[in-house]
Amino acid sequence: MTTSNDARLRPDSLAVHAGREDLRALGVHATPIDLSSTSPLPGVEPGGDAYERLATGGDIGDGSAVYQRLWNPTVARFESALAQLEGAETAVAFASGMAAVSAVLMAARQRRGSHAVALRPLYGGTDHLLATGLLGTETTFVDSIDAVARAVRPDTGLVVVETPANPTLELIDLDALVAAAGAAPVLVDNTFATPVLQRPLRHGAALSLHSATKYIGGHGDVLGGVVACDDDWAHALRPIRAITGAIAHPFSAYLMHRGLQTLPLRVRAQQAAAEVVARALVEMPGVRSVRFPGLDGCDPAGLVGAGRQMAGPGSMIAIDVGSAARAAAIAEGVELFTHAVSLGSVDSLIQHPSSLTHRPVAAEAKPHPGVLRLSIGLEDPADLIDDLERAIELADRHGTLSHSAAGMRGETAEATSATRSRAAAARP
Numbered sequence: 001m002t003t004s005n006d007a008r009l010r011p012d013s014l015a016v017h018a019g020r021e022d023l024r025a026l027g028v029h030a031t032p033i034d035l036s037s038t039s040p041l042p043g044v045e046p047g048g049d050a051y052e053r054l055a056t057g058g059d060i061g062d063g064s065a066v067y068q069r070l071w072n073p074t075v076a077r078f079e080s081a082l083a084q085l086e087g088a089e090t091a092v093a094f095a096s097g098m099a100a101v102s103a104v105l106m107a108a109r110q111r112r113g114s115h116a117v118a119l120r121p122l123y124g125g126t127d128h129l130l131a132t133g134l135l136g137t138e139t140t141f142v143d144s145i146d147a148v149a150r151a152v153r154p155d156t157g158l159v160v161v162e163t164p165a166n167p168t169l170e171l172i173d174l175d176a177l178v179a180a181a182g183a184a185p186v187l188v189d190n191t192f193a194t195p196v197l198q199r200p201l202r203h204g205a206a207l208s209l210h211s212a213t214k215y216i217g218g219h220g221d222v223l224g225g226v227v228a229c230d231d232d233w234a235h236a237l238r239p240i241r242a243i244t245g246a247i248a249h250p251f252s253a254y255l256m257h258r259g260l261q262t263l264p265l266r267v268r269a270q271q272a273a274a275e276v277v278a279r280a281l282v283e284m285p286g287v288r289s290v291r292f293p294g295l296d297g298c299d300p301a302g303l304v305g306a307g308r309q310m311a312g313p314g315s316m317i318a319i320d321v322g323s324a325a326r327a328a329a330i331a332e333g334v335e336l337f338t339h340a341v342s343l344g345s346v347d348s349l350i351q352h353p354s355s356l357t358h359r360p361v362a363a364e365a366k367p368h369p370g371v372l373r374l375s376i377g378l379e380d381p382a383d384l385i386d387d388l389e390r391a392i393e394l395a396d397r398h399g400t401l402s403h404s405a406a407g408m409r410g411e412t413a414e415a416t417s418a419t420r421s422r423a424a425a426a427r428p
């Protein structure tokens with residue numbers, strides 16, 4: 001797929017047109033979805049050559065796609081588009097964000113060594129995968145860039161970081177982090193920022209990873225992951241993807257590719273709404289603290305404000321409402337927000353990280369039980385603010401009633417354990 005003409009396009013135009021360069025010649029306007037699980041082979045020898053090429057990480061070139069687990073044209077279109085948006089040589093798409101994280105860990109082991117350095121906080125699933133050592137990676141968890149520099153060893157295959165971080169929106173200075181990592185390649189989980197707001201490869205990261213389930217899909221109806229990187233990394237990732245069967249389904253790739261067309265628009269509109277909601281939350285009684293990269297104090301290094309790294313604060317907000325019981329009551333009391341895991345959808349979501357997404361995370365790295373994570377969608381922010389105000393008011397009214405009936409201690413313990421059992425039942 002040619003990309004030379006489009007190097008001149010600006011990001012918003014790329015989002016609409018990338019990966020669609022051949023459609024006019026094909027005589028179609030929307031991208032075809034190629035569902036073939038297998039492909040006719042041109043002959044025994046060229047078929048074998050094509051298999052060899054794909055199984056060792058190569059590109060399809062003008063050969064056969066052979067088998068969907070090795071290559072799929074619809075997936076390749078999405079990869080081409082995402083790579084262009086990230087300013088990367090190429091991209092490799094997976095069935096989920098966690099499939100992408102797993103493949104990167106395996107590739108890093110193979111390429112450089114089995115030690116990883118992980119800067120917390122991270123997405124709960126990534127933290128869990130690293131902490132269990134399930135894929136043979138030995139991980140040193142750290143909590144500062146200085147500690148990254150101290151933890152890196154000759155056999156460090158990967159430094160893992162997320163910025164803004166899940167769930168508390170910490171911002172990491174990627175220039176400083178890449179310098180601290182030295183020769184070790186840096187993987188940035190760019191899920192929260194999207195390529196619209198942040199392009200980690202520009203700051204020296206080796207890999208930029210997305211749970212495309214979130215903003216890229218954008219409508220809560222597709223599971224997928226993608227890694228933007230150079231050709232060498234892609235050559236390592238594709239065989240792992242083929243062996244483990246982790247390639248994205250073509251229909252998912254179609255939806256993720258379509259999602260890219262409105263990504264810049266959605267990200268900017270959701271971000272504008274999040275700014276309004278975050279400022280209202282700061283003033284709201286019962287909200288102890290608000291973390292949002294657009295607020296004073298949440299961006300000490302000027303990564304967003306001075307535009308050093310991000311083009312805007314995004315649309316994720318974390319609030320501390322003081323206790324697990326109050327957090328649970330608010331999550332259960334909202335009506336316009338949906339109480340659900342995930343983020344980045346056109347509709348607003350709220351969830352309680354310490355009992356849900358970050359439940360498997362070690363105690364010392366777990367978010368405070370009073371923290372709620374909000375993903376702001378495309379609703380009118382005034383309606384979202386009304387919803388939060390009402391839920392907080394309701395939570396406090398209930399809190400007061402059970403306080404007088406059972407005492408604060410008992411009420412808190414009860415609400416917490418009820419939340420726990422529900423979260424355990426709901427966890428995927």
Ligand SMILES: *Cc1c(COP(=O)(O)O)cnc(C)c1O
Binds near residue numbers: 189211
């Ligand atoms: C959701 C998420 C993941 C995992 O992605 P899945 O598509 O759910 O497998 C990884 N990183 C971040 C930051 C996420 O939010």
